[in-house]
Amino acid sequence: MTSTLPAATGTRVPARRTPAPAARPDGRTAPARLRSSRPDLLLCGVLLAAILLVQGWNIAAYPTLSDDEGTYLAQAWAVQQGRGLAHYTYWYDHPPLGWIQIALLTWIPSALSPGAMTVGAMRAAMLPVAAVSAVLVYVLARRLALPRWAAGLAMALFGLSPLSVVLQREIFLDNLAVLWTLLAFTLAASPSRHLWHHFGAGLAAATAVLTKETMLVVLPALFVTMWRHSHRDTRKFALTGAVTACALAGFSYPLFALLKGELLPGSGHVSLWDGIVYQMTRPGSGFLLDPGSGSHGVLRSWLYYDRVLPLAGLAGAALLLVTWRWSVTARALAGPALAVAILTVLALRPNGYLPAMYVIQALPFLALVLAGAAASVVHTVLHRRRRATEKRYLTHGRYALAAVLALAAGAFVVPRWYDGDRTAVTADANAPYRAASAWLATRVDDPRGTRVLVDDALWLDLVHAGYRPGPGAIWFYKADLDPAVARTLPRGWQDVDYVVASPTVRRDAADLPTVRAAIDHSAPVAVFGTGADRIEIRRIHPAPKGAR
Template identity: 85%
Template sequence: MTSTLPAVTAATVPAQSPAVPDRQPAGAPAPPQRLRSSRPDLLLCGALLVAILVVQGWNIADFPTLSDDEGTYLAQAWAVQQGKGLAHYTYWYDHPPLGWIQIALLTWIPSVLDPGSMTVGTMRAVMLPVAAVSAVLVYVLSRRLALPRWAAGLAMVLFGLSPLSVVLQREIFLDNLAVMWVLLAFGLAASPSRHLWHHFGAGLAAATAVLTKETMLLVLPALFVTMWRHSHRDTRKFALTGAVTACALIGFSYPLFALLKGELLPGGGHVSLWDGITYQMTRPGSGFVLDAGSGSNGVLRSWLYYDRVLPLGGLAGALLLLVTWRWSVTARALAGPALAVAILAALALRPNGYLPAMYVIQALPFLALVLAGGTASVAHAVLRRRRGPDEKRQRTGGRYALAAVLTLAAGAYVVPRWYDGDRTAVTADAGAPYRAASTWLATEVEDPEDTRVLVDDALWLDLVHAGYRPGLGVIWFYKADLDPAVTRTLPHGWKDLDYVVASPTVRRDARDLPTVRAAMEHSAPVATFGAGEDRIEIRRVRPATAGGVR
């Protein structure tokens, strides 16, 4: 980035407009050099990126434990690769398919080289380039929002090395892909060049983020604020109109897709986008996030278990910036990210909203930005040199000493907690029960091709590679009750099944699924892996109808 904003070209400014940029506010730091031409920025960003990739990549297949959502997205990507449509079962309008289409592209070469590697643990490696791009974009955005180099580095560290980030960014979640696209949109919106194509590109990137995970709609107002602040006043209406138009045209492709398939509105014999929207809007809530014992409170506690610094510090930073935006240049520069944190926090505080565990992923980059920005704002207030009598200058040493003490205190609090959390991520083996269950089903069942087994999606692809028939032999357990195409193949219900793999997800949700619940009640464990709530039981259904154990 250049040290000063370049002149706007004649092609982008009305004839009467002066070809000069807006003046920087008094006291504002000069915009930094472009990353590609700033050696210090390149060295710092590169060094931090290596550290982030090492920590996030080490032991990625074994921690955290595999989740059903990861398996679902990967199985849907596999279906796209195999030309079986948009999903491995009947596609219904839950999330837009662009997210797992991207996963299909990321995993295409590895799956061609080794089809058996198309499993959740192995394919988590494809999330590393996504995390790398997102981390670099956090640094670039920090610099474009006029944060000093050390604060940009701090934002990158907070985003990439927080134990909460390490755990969630490893997992094959659509949210991680959507965050990458929304960061690109913010980076283009804050471009110091202020070219119109940057704003059009921001609109396209924003639409891609929303079509990857629709909840990214929540941060679009914050993107609009960033674009407003960083567009040239003489071309602002063109820039914003172009960005909104680009975003809307691409975004409306999803309902157009449903309309062309005759699936926009409910009807007999087909799924519909309207039903999907209705389900999302009316699904049972998980309680108030601050009510002890509620599902939402459990999710919050799980986030704070991994890291308290980034979520709580980020909220405090956002509050500081929103309160001081009139007087602080840094606060005005970070108005967009601070607004994003405020919107996401407000939605999480709904009295009876639904709060999924991956919800915080979309807030992580903005929490990191506002925490680093708030720190920079405080540091600037403490350390700035004021011209005046000599006695005022003598206070500078005291300010630096105070800053050093505060830095050491913060490090003493944060480093041990992050060290323990990241050490667990790079050493623990939470995937062992799943691997053992997969191996048992691949080696101990006599005739996998004629065996019918209910599993969660974390194991679905493992068993497909082991020879079980996809969709009919190995069955994603939800579909045994919820997909008519599958229930028709089970005329006798649970009696047509041979095994149930009772993972924590299956045990939790079986009470709402009659066929799965009956299969659990009429089965007995033949192998158990792990212990406690995380155990995985392989249960033989009685009477068995096919297959057998050697």
């Protein structure tokens, strides 16, 4: 209701209208302050404890260490050590804000125990990121007018899916970018509709893009959410402020390159333009639905861990997009549903590049739209029962229907998730890496005088074992692709003592002449693991100077 206040002139003027809280599909209103709702706090707290337990248990041993994790952690180590923005020449492959955040997250444990700055140990830094992201999913679901049970379902889907457990454990920039993206959506859907919330959403969105530039594609979905949840009287100011804040913060990256004289290509230096060209023209991995393509292999790896969240989430997004005209829930979740649609269309490019961590960006939106679709279906069924059933029988019918739906979903999902999550908390996929690290730390007499080609998953292990970062412990890509490193190897592979042939090194050696020659002119002196996942420590002929 509009109230009136006396003005200085004696006339009465209308006071500013206070926007009402968002309505749920069942007609009730969501609490404006979740922190004042004990049931919400209890449900969110219980789910958060379960998520942290499942994701944290056995985190260093599963999944297998990846070279990307090692790269981001090594770059964070370089920031901590004051060595610049990367452990080698920074070439604008990604904005540096992502691993600067990793450096902040790992600063205290690395200061207390420098030798613990390795990929397995520092995966624990991803736990607070996963925790905050899961809470934001719950808060966002409630702000998008989902009932409490559906918000809890979205949080559980996001945090307990085996696919989420595996990928959120890993030190990926995408996990940090998702946190900032969720913060942006949560601020955009704020029930109080303060202008500073929308400015904050713009800044959070820019931070997400500067953490992982691929988050740029979901910004249209963010602005749809902001449009729907802003007050009509201040909508233009809110959107203008958010776009301005996002753009000004985002332009700091090209400004940084410009001030360093590295915005455009030139002789003797890297450039932001070259980095963008590389990202836009890198070889594609084929069509997602082509069984023989690399993209299809990535899809199979996602579905190996979990079919429920990706496939049912896509179905939920489709349902919401089709019914948005007459469904309150669909309209409330228009932003997340649009984000799923955008990410799906990009993944279906005929010859696009599809990395394994791409799905991380979609996980929260898949969880939200799946929970929203479930809420929409339940509301529709209950609404029809309400019209067809006398009121005195309605309560029992609602509980019975909810119980049947919950049992059916649980019977389908729980066995599949149990197997995947049990593997995550019991399997040891990184024993070969630990054994190889221990061998290189103890079986080489002169680490500082020894040169080893190694992937970044083990690079920091060797640095802590006494190998010189750069000329001693050499990230294998750099032997062929970095002129500064190539100059330290005038005879190519003959200047190398060992090559650690991990699965990553063996896979990519075909395109790296120096690395391929090092493998061809070497013999294994230690092998850890079996099959395609084995790690071979190979000694280059002639025998290295420092070996026993």
